[in-house]
Amino acid sequence: FDLFHARMPDGEPVRAPEELSQKVIDRMDPASQRAINAAREGAFVADAITRTLDASRFRTLALDLRAWAKARGVYGNAFGYPGGITWTLLALWSVQRHPSAASASVEALRAHFFEALDTHDWSEPVTVRDDLPVPDETKHDRLRVMTPSAPSHNSARNLTRSTAGVLREEVRRARKILARDPSAWSEATEPLTSGDSRTLTLTASVAQSGDLKALTGWLEGRMVTVILSLERESRVTARPWPRWDIAADATHATLRIELRAEPAGDPAATVRAVLRDALDGWADRPEGAHVE
16 A cells, blocks of 8 residues: 655645545645645546446456456556556446446456556557546657546656557457457467577675665666666567566576667667766665666
């Protein structure tokens, strides 16, 4: 679970998030606005579910979709894929569009989800409520999954050309499997395995095992920049695998980036250039922190 904190503006008494007016929220600092909106979005989703189907089946659907995304390597904002809230909103959006969601089985809801997302025009926003404007600045995003609180923003804004393409491939794969047999969920969720493509491996190392998490977290915060640089400089489709292989002594970990097509120039040099100056400028970096 996530724990958020919001500071009330001066002179305002503490009230429940749903009791706050937009004028009060606009006076909050950005971090507090994000915390309040997260609570309001969760409340909206919970209410919307009760008007569509029972909560237990939706919970099963949402957890199944997250498990599928993790198994197929398309989960996590830091890596340019949809994160938890985006998968939840996509699940709700698909349920809202199911002609008989109230009586549909989880198998049917899963198959419908992949059909709906695969056939959706990705240039059009995915919205779970129709009374919020979609900001113009999102119109060039690869996939727009809009949050249900004002002001609405795109929860999938981190998708790049590469990761959006990978996501579409995986959605289409799952749709074909479940269209053939809605009960073939184990086949749809088979863990991703290494292909024949060229692979770029990042190795993060530290002097003490307790510092490894800080370094991998720092790298994750720059992964979208790495992917965009590979797309621009090396002209490849880059597929990051959103999981770290951690050594037994927990002093180093590796992360793979699959490169599709023959890269222009040296992709390793491109990544080094992106990370070198940023790592040198990290004032609190752990002792012996190194990325290769």
